[in-house]
Amino acid sequence: MKKISEAVVRRLPVYLQVLNDLHKRDVQTVSSQELGNKLDLNPAQIRKDLAYFGEFGRKGIGYDVSYLIEKIRQILKLDQPLSVGLVGAGNLGRALCNYNTYLKDNMKITAVFDAHPAVVGSQINSLTVQAMDDLKPKVEELNIVIGIITVPAVEAQNVADRFVDAGVKGILNFAPTILRVPDHIRIHYADFTTELLSLAYYLEKKEEEDDEPAVD
Amino acid sequence: MKKISEAVVRRLPVYLQVLNDLHKRDVQTVSSQELGNKLDLNPAQIRKDLAYFGEFGRKGIGYDVSYLIEKIRQILKLDQPLSVGLVGAGNLGRALCNYNTYLKDNMKITAVFDAHPAVVGSQINSLTVQAMDDLKPKVEELNIVIGIITVPAVEAQNVADRFVDAGVKGILNFAPTILRVPDHIRIHYADFTTELLSLAYYLEKKEEEDDEPAVD
Numbered sequence A, B: 001m002k003k004i005s006e007a008v009v010r011r012l013p014v015y016l017q018v019l020n021d022l023h024k025r026d027v028q029t030v031s032s033q034e035l036g037n038k039l040d041l042n043p044a045q046i047r048k049d050l051a052y053f054g055e056f057g058r059k060g061i062g063y064d065v066s067y068l069i070e071k072i073r074q075i076l077k078l079d080q081p082l083s084v085g086l087v088g089a090g091n092l093g094r095a096l097c098n099y100n101t102y103l104k105d106n107m108k109i110t111a112v113f114d115a116h117p118a119v120v121g122s123q124i125n126s127l128t129v130q131a132m133d134d135l136k137p138k139v140e141e142l143n144i145v146i147g148i149i150t151v152p153a154v155e156a157q158n159v160a161d162r163f164v165d166a167g168v169k170g171i172l173n174f175a176p177t178i179l180r181v182p183d184h185i186r187i188h189y190a191d192f193t194t195e196l197l198s199l200a201y202y203l204e205k206k207e208e209e210d211d212e213p214a215v216d
Helices: A006-024 A032-039 A043-051 A063-074 A090-099 A132-141 A153-166 A192-209 B006-024 B032-039 B045-053 B067-075 B091-103 B132-140 B153-166 B192-209
Strands: A082-087 A107-114 A125-131 A144-149 A168-172 A186-189 B081-088 B107-114 B125-131 B142-147 B168-171 B186-189
Touching: A006 A043, A006 A063, A006 B192, A032 A043, A043 A090, A082 A090, A082 A125, A082 A132, A082 A153, A090 A107, A090 B091, A090 B142, A090 B192, A107 A132, A107 A144, A107 B192, A125 A132, A125 A168, A132 A144, A144 B192, A153 A168, A168 B192, A186 B192, A192 B006, A192 B091, A192 B107, A192 B142, A192 B168, A192 B186, B006 B032, B006 B045, B006 B067, B032 B045, B081 B091, B081 B132, B081 B153, B091 B107, B107 B132, B107 B142, B125 B132, B132 B153, B142 B153, B153 B168
Parallel strands: A082 A107, A082 A144, A107 A125, A144 A168, A168 A186, B081 B107, B081 B142, B107 B125, B142 B168, B168 B186
Antiparallel strands: none
């Protein structure tokens, strides 16, 4: 298979979401034009993205929804169970555990940890918050491969080190700070402030294009 | 100024974060090599990114930290106040309001709204949760330009419509669903599941490269 660019990999879960919605409504086939309308993407872009994985579409008919779902799930390896651990049972950690409902696939948050004794033992849905001392044995026992960090910035590097030591392969960091991890660990940042600041950049640009004054 | 690519715009807040850290520790100058180490980016990439905004660096000395902070803040328009509204005072909404501490710049969440009467009137730090009927007048009064959506997926489109009607220019959507907004509205998605699924893709690839079996 051709090397898939990072941008395409990031779009695949979004395609999957739209396709799952269509599947639920018993839609059998979809054109790149329809997908484009739903996703605000150029149909040519969609055809190019999906062509990475072989020739799925048929001219005049479009893509077979079920087949495309199955194919994308395979590519994202969603046909195998994937266990996720989370450290930081604050508001954000609790919110993310609620996403387990959306993670209909084999990917699930299977364990939650917190350094604060007052929080340990409390329940988040069906999960009991565990102590940090249990992190390493639980990562092994549950075969956790991804660690999510939702602790304050000052504690994040320590948590990352603990996850790496425990043997996870990837980290999703929500703390607003850059972390150092060994090269064999894949780290993604889900920093809300970055998202917000880059959004702001585009708003202001839009104002200038409209020839409106940037400041009153 | 040259057109700045989306990837660069997304990196600017990260540069800013590292530079602010350096500034706090009284560091005066930084080389692209040092920035590269901190950010896991190629120094040549950093020089290229920063060259968009003019010639900041000096050979053998590096970048002036304060000057670079000021310049990036200008580019991101952080030298002007920017008011943000949020709908959905659940765990995620509450967690995001706590980020106000990190948003040291002029960008602030200035109002929180919720459709559920039981939540209206409760406090999140210094903010009082307001009813949805107050959304439009408050967006005007506080000059809110960005709307954050942290409601369940089924309610998200309705909230987006309310924000658009109230006159925001950008939306940051945390609900795991695709939203339709008019072309003049910039929308960014901060979907945790997308981030998690694309991270998983890279983990599995790594396994294959190591010639480990993907499944036991």
